[in-house]
Amino acid sequence: MFNAIARRYDLANHLLSCGADFYWRNRAATIVANWRPVQIVDLATGTGDLAFALSRKLPQAEITGVDFSEEMLARARAKGLSRTILADAMQLPFASASVDCVTIAFGLRNLPDYGGGLREMQRVLNPGGHLLVLEFSLPRVPMLRAIYRFYLHRCLPAVGSLLTGERSAYQYLGDSIEQFPGGDAMLHLLEQSGFRDARGESLSGGIVTIYTAAKPL
Numbered sequence: 001m002f003n004a005i006a007r008r009y010d011l012a013n014h015l016l017s018c019g020a021d022f023y024w025r026n027r028a029a030t031i032v033a034n035w036r037p038v039q040i041v042d043l044a045t046g047t048g049d050l051a052f053a054l055s056r057k058l059p060q061a062e063i064t065g066v067d068f069s070e071e072m073l074a075r076a077r078a079k080g081l082s083r084t085i086l087a088d089a090m091q092l093p094f095a096s097a098s099v100d101c102v103t104i105a106f107g108l109r110n111l112p113d114y115g116g117g118l119r120e121m122q123r124v125l126n127p128g129g130h131l132l133v134l135e136f137s138l139p140r141v142p143m144l145r146a147i148y149r150f151y152l153h154r155c156l157p158a159v160g161s162l163l164t165g166e167r168s169a170y171q172y173l174g175d176s177i178e179q180f181p182g183g184d185a186m187l188h189l190l191e192q193s194g195f196r197d198a199r200g201e202s203l204s205g206g207i208v209t210i211y212t213a214a215k216p217l
């Protein structure tokens with residue numbers, strides 16, 4: 001599915017979010033910059049947009065983009081991401097306790113086992129290292145939630161299909177956002193997966209949330 005949409009992925013992202021995705025990744029990169037990590041692994045990096053936002057804030061950091069879609073990584077490399085690894089986020093090719101920071105934007109939702117994926121991220125982090133998850137969520141305000149659900153299930157598949165020719169990918173997007181644990185459930189999952197200091201920051205009325213957590217020292 002991700003190979004099939006890779007060619008038009010960036011355009012679809014920017015149009016379907018009305019450009020808000022630049023702001024979301026920029027906010028995520030600002031948070032990561034405050035941790036001053038040296039080695040960063042950006043999981044499910046796709047075409048690399050979070051990795052690029054990170055490298056603008058942290059020009060000295062060593063940022064590696066990981067994805068299991070060769071088409072997505074080819075786009076990321078064409079855009080200038082020099083360190084990429086083709087790998088499954090569920091089985092990372094990194095030693096335990098070897099990186100300072102793991103980021104994952106709009107990727108955790110796609111993993112077959114959220115807890116298993118988070119435990120794998122926890123494994124590769126150094127003690128005291130940080131995790132940042134940027135992910136879609138559902139607004140808490142009922143009226144906003146209803147409007148957003150209409151957009152997710154009625155508008156998004158139609159527009160996504162026009163842009164990429166892959167209607168099912170955008171039907172899947174809405175369904176996976178509905179199924180993904182949000183708010184306190186996500187904070188609980190992070191703590192259960194071995195992280196501490198789990199926090200969430202809602203953006204854009206709650207349609208996106210940034211979760212942060214740390215590996216215990």
Ligand SMILES: C[S@@+](CC[C@H](N)C(=O)[O-])C[C@H]1O[C@@H](n2cnc3c(N)ncnc32)[C@H](O)[C@@H]1O
Nearest residue numbers: 002044045046067068069072088089105106110
């Ligand atoms: C919605 S895109 C997000 C891309 C990018 N992080 C962004 O912010 O635009 C999801 C990405 O996750 C990747 N992905 C999904 N499951 C994966 C897995 N198990 N291991 C590695 N990458 C995965 C897909 O190939 C795709 O590039």
